[in-house]
Amino acid sequence: MRYDAEHKQNTHKKLLKAAADAIRAEGPHRVGVAGVMAKAGLTHGGFYAHFASKDELVSAAIGQMFEESHARAMREMLDRDPAEGLRAYIRFYLSRAHRDAKDVGCPVASLISDLPRLETAARERFAEGARQLTLILAEQLRKLGHADADAQADSLLAELVGALSMARAETDPKRSDAIILHSRQSLTRRFQLESPA
Amino acid sequence: MRYDAEHKQNTHKKLLKAAADAIRAEGPHRVGVAGVMAKAGLTHGGFYAHFASKDELVSAAIGQMFEESHARAMREMLDRDPAEGLRAYIRFYLSRAHRDAKDVGCPVASLISDLPRLETAARERFAEGARQLTLILAEQLRKLGHADADAQADSLLAELVGALSMARAETDPKRSDAIILHSRQSLTRRFQLESPA
DNA sequence: GCTATTATATGACCATCATCATACACAGCA
DNA sequence: TGCTGTGTATGATGATGGTCATATAATAGC
Numbered sequence: 538m539r540y541d542a543e544h545k546q547n548t549h550k551k552l553l554k555a556a557a558d559a560i561r562a563e564g565p566h567r568v569g570v571a572g573v574m575a576k577a578g579l580t581h582g583g584f585y586a587h588f589a590s591k592d593e594l595v596s597a598a599i600g601q602m603f604e605e606s607h608a609r610a611m612r613e614m615l616d617r618d619p620a621e622g623l624r625a626y627i628r629f630y631l632s633r634a635h636r637d638a639k640d641v642g643c644p645v646a647s648l649i650s651d652l653p654r655l656e657t658a659a660r661e662r663f664a665e666g667a668r669q670l671t672l673i674l675a676e677q678l679r680k681l682g683h684a685d686a687d688a689q690a691d692s693l694l695a696e697l698v699g700a701l702s703m704a705r706a707e708t709d710p711k712r713s714d715a716i717i718l719h720s721r722q723s724l725t726r727r728f729q730l731e732s733p734a
Numbered sequence: 735m736r737y738d739a740e741h742k743q744n745t746h747k748k749l750l751k752a753a754a755d756a757i758r759a760e761g762p763h764r765v766g767v768a769g770v771m772a773k774a775g776l777t778h779g780g781f782y783a784h785f786a787s788k789d790e791l792v793s794a795a796i797g798q799m800f801e802e803s804h805a806r807a808m809r810e811m812l813d814r815d816p817a818e819g820l821r822a823y824i825r826f827y828l829s830r831a832h833r834d835a836k837d838v839g840c841p842v843a844s845l846i847s848d849l850p851r852l853e854t855a856a857r858e859r860f861a862e863g864a865r866q867l868t869l870i871l872a873e874q875l876r877k878l879g880h881a882d883a884d885a886q887a888d889s890l891l892a893e894l895v896g897a898l899s900m901a902r903a904e905t906d907p908k909r910s911d912a913i914i915l916h917s918r919q920s921l922t923r924r925f926q927l928e929s930p931a
Numbered sequence: 932g933c934t935a936t937t938a939t940a941t942g943a944c945c946a947t948c949a950t951c952a953t954a955c956a957c958a959g960c961a
Numbered sequence: 962t963g964c965t966g967t968g969t970a971t972g973a974t975g976a977t978g979g980t981c982a983t984a985t986a987a988t989a990g991c
Binding site for chain 1: 937942
Binding site for chain 3: 962963964965966967968969970971972973974975976977978979980981982983984985986987988989990991
């Protein structure tokens, strides 16, 4: 190797990060190869030394997003008792900060309606990531003593994703805040996570 | 007028319908002016006699989708007692048929993550449509005696949209069916819509 | 310092797309 | 049966975007 041994790997990672952010913010179809390269400080030509196609970049970027997302979920729950951990995750997920951060945050909410239109590889990666997130939530619900934890986890994630997405789509700030709040209250009650006053 | 008096209006409506279907199936950014015209049996050139721009078409098509969607919601609830009506709507919304119909069905689920990326006019139309759908649901919940009907309607719609979207994204058919079912059960229980055995 | 090799840049190709100018076709009327 | 004006088609333009061939720049080992 003539360049630094890790040179290309570093560039690769930078590209993945840049793509993951851009795709969440702009959507897979509005993101261009040239734009991603520029964001990483490069020009468009070298792209195909890193990825075989744009589709492959999209797939890989989705994987990257879910890694961040799972890490975040684990971090919220780690070193907390189950109820407090789940409460913390819900509060993070249904927060104004999460709603307003277009280029980071949960890939499920950012890409959900783009997904059925992507090619198979990307869809598989996404589905895999979503399944894993569901498992993390189910595990937490199980610790809380819910018998049908898997079913409940599906329902919980559905409302999280739906509420965050609806809040992002709502143009009236007050309504948007309300949407987040209503689902937060509803979920808190439903899973008996009322903070011990 | 040399052509039939309604000729242009009819074309206009055909374009709106075609656009509404294509946009739900392909997404606003992947739909092309030429494709929509072709779907209506025309060629691309005449487009600008009907719409000032593609953006305007997208906005108008979103309005069209919500008209269909609200009509559907009303139809499910009409001539039924509140509980049965709401149950019927939930069963329609969280059904395999709705999940598998890419080009028709609720615009909220089809476009939710494209929305933050559209221009203002389209976002306003969407938000307006979503608000109205929430109102329809809230009204139904109010009839059922729920005190905080507005908040509950937000939460209900969030789970509906989230679950349908997640089911569409899931590549494993059995998991996809399960996602729909879990939210249907969860909502049915939550709003006490158990069918009278 | 020279050279071999690897990472990135330049520049081009072709396809797609929104937009528009202009030409044509249709139907009601004289 | 021509005339007229409205609705649609033809075709062009400029922009953008994915892809690739080829050229250049960077550095580790001799």
